[in-house]
Amino acid sequence: MIETKNLCKSFESREVLKDISTVFEDGKTNLIIGQSGSGKTVLMKNLVGLLDPTSGQVLYDGRDFVAMSKSEKVHMRREMGMIFQSAALFDSMTVLENVMFPLDMFSTMNLRERTKRAMDCLDRVNLVGAEEKFPGEISGGMQKRVAIARAIALNPKYLFCDEPNSGLDPKTSLVIDDLLQGITKEFNITTIINTHDMNSVMGIGENIVFIYEGHKEWQGKSDEIMHSTNTRLTDFIFASDLLKNMRQLVIEKENTK
Amino acid sequence: MIILKYLAILGRYLIVMGRTFSVPEKMRMFFKSYVKEMAQLGVNSIGIVLLISFFIGAVICIQMKLNIQSPWMPRWVSGYTTREIMLLEFSSSIMCLILAGKVGSNIASELGTMRVTQQIDALEIMGVNSASYLILPKIMGMLTIMPFLVIFSSATGILGAYATAYVGHVLPPDDLTLGLQHSFKPWFMWMSIIKSQFFAFIISSVPAFCGYTVEGGSVNVGKASTDAVVTSSVLILFSDVFLTQLLS
Numbered sequence: 001m002i003e004t005k006n007l008c009k010s011f012e013s014r015e016v017l018k019d020i021s022t023v024f025e026d027g028k029t030n031l032i033i034g035q036s037g038s039g040k041t042v043l044m045k046n047l048v049g050l051l052d053p054t055s056g057q058v059l060y061d062g063r064d065f066v067a068m069s070k071s072e073k074v075h076m077r078r079e080m081g082m083i084f085q086s087a088a089l090f091d092s093m094t095v096l097e098n099v100m101f102p103l104d105m106f107s108t109m110n111l112r113e114r115t116k117r118a119m120d121c122l123d124r125v126n127l128v129g130a131e132e133k134f135p136g137e138i139s140g141g142m143q144k145r146v147a148i149a150r151a152i153a154l155n156p157k158y159l160f161c162d163e164p165n166s167g168l169d170p171k172t173s174l175v176i177d178d179l180l181q182g183i184t185k186e187f188n189i190t191t192i193i194n195t196h197d198m199n200s201v202m203g204i205g206e207n208i209v210f211i212y213e214g215h216k217e218w219q220g221k222s223d224e225i226m227h228s229t230n231t232r233l234t235d236f237i238f239a240s241d242l243l244k245n246m247r248q249l250v251i252e253k254e255n256t257k
Numbered sequence: 258m259i260i261l262k263y264l265a266i267l268g269r270y271l272i273v274m275g276r277t278f279s280v281p282e283k284m285r286m287f288f289k290s291y292v293k294e295m296a297q298l299g300v301n302s303i304g305i306v307l308l309i310s311f312f313i314g315a316v317i318c319i320q321m322k323l324n325i326q327s328p329w330m331p332r333w334v335s336g337y338t339t340r341e342i343m344l345l346e347f348s349s350s351i352m353c354l355i356l357a358g359k360v361g362s363n364i365a366s367e368l369g370t371m372r373v374t375q376q377i378d379a380l381e382i383m384g385v386n387s388a389s390y391l392i393l394p395k396i397m398g399m400l401t402i403m404p405f406l407v408i409f410s411s412a413t414g415i416l417g418a419y420a421t422a423y424v425g426h427v428l429p430p431d432d433l434t435l436g437l438q439h440s441f442k443p444w445f446m447w448m449s450i451i452k453s454q455f456f457a458f459i460i461s462s463v464p465a466f467c468g469y470t471v472e473g474g475s476v477n478v479g480k481a482s483t484d485a486v487v488t489s490s491v492l493i494l495f496s497d498v499f500l501t502q503l504l505s
Contacts, residue, residue, distance in 0.1 A: 160382075
């Protein structure tokens with residue numbers, strides 16, 4: 001479980017995160033949603049330690065990450081996996097080498113075991129056959145799947161995904177969502193996904209945190225969104241006429257029952 | 258104000274270097290990168306070093322023959338001055354200035370692109386000391402390969418001079434040989450290698466710092482690449498003055 005307590009982050013005089021206290025639960029797909037510029041990525045960077053909060057705490061199973069020493073943080077990070085918006089694959093390495101990289105760095109396995117583990121991870125994301133290709137030779141969706149395989153190679157306890165569906169078509173987005181949800185359940189990982197993809201929100205969101213202008217505006221499950229009276233949330237989720245009408249239909253259908 | 262700005266940059270450079278010079282997490286991975294960097298930064302530069310050294314050696318020899326040699330000068334003066342220029346300045350300082358352009362921009366743009374595409378962040382998240390993993394093999398690779406480049410450069414420069422004698426018939430080969438052997442001090446060879454070690458450190462660490470600390474997008478990567486070449490060239494020239502004074 002990851003918990004933030006009164007988390008604030010400012011850049012000079014600009015306050016980006018305002019007093020965020022929330023809990024991200026184990027074995028669930030936790031979603032951080034919000035408009036562009038609302039502070040989602042800054043919140044995630046604070047969670048993983050790429051940015052230091054101005055004040056507040058980030059607790060990993062009760063351990064305060066912000067107060068940890070540099071070496072403790074390095075050790076802690078080996079329990080984390082992260083999928084970046086751009087996939088962030090090492091472009092000088094093949095797909096297999098990318099997935100093997102964390103194993104090469106931190107595992108005590110021999111080469112055969114490391115290769116087998118990497119191939120298992122690639123198999124889990126349905127990428128067997130692409131192991132000798134370079135990141136520049138595969139599609140955006142495949143790159144995201146390689147990033148997932150790399151992130152789970154060391155069996156992390158916490159998985160962070162920064163807009164994993166960005167730049168992908170709806171069908172590929174669903175594949176990525178299914179993969180992330182499947183992996184979360186399979187390995188009982190605390191997964192935090194930063195997204196503004198409404199399909200992900202309604203499809204895999206088990207614990208959703210809505211950030212509005214740097215503060216936590218709402219927290220709940222995907223099925224609670226339909227009946228939420230929070231206008232900022234509903235304006236954001238049901239921004240298009242199509243979604244507004246769909247919501248109306250769902251509510252009317254439920255009322256007639 | 259400008260002094261404070263440069264002091265802040267120096268401070269950040271020292272912090273990055275402090276992180277760079279730490280024991281690698283996995284020696285096997287370090288040696289793999291080290292060999293790769295030696296090939297990429299050093300071995301791949303041999304061609305341009307040989308080409309430029311050959312022609313500069315030839316041109317120096319021709320210039321010396323045409324402009325210095327006279328009935329009042331000994332006949333070995335062209336060979337002697339060609340050797341001294343190649344050994345003392347060209348093969349160490351000028352060659353490193355050329356390499357600052359080739360290797361420096363390569364390092365800065367590689368690391369800068371890794372920074373803006375979040376590859377360095379990905380390393381940090383994994384718990385890897387990204388500065389040590391990425392920069393240390395480049396510095397060690399350049400330091401290792403540089404003496405060989407200096408020796409190759411000097412030798413090829415002399416070959417260029419011989420080409421003017423044998424092919425261009427600018428001066429008799431015997432006169433050139435006499436000049437090349439005249440008052441040879443082996444210390445000058447060592448001086449050249451020692452100087453090149455300092456320059457190798459500059460042309461690998463300064464661009465690495467410029468690339469590693471890029472913020473923003475591709476425009477800033479280009480700017481970092483230019484800054485890297487300009488800064489390392491200025492530092493090479495500046496330190497050349499001190500090193501020449503110190504080692505002479």
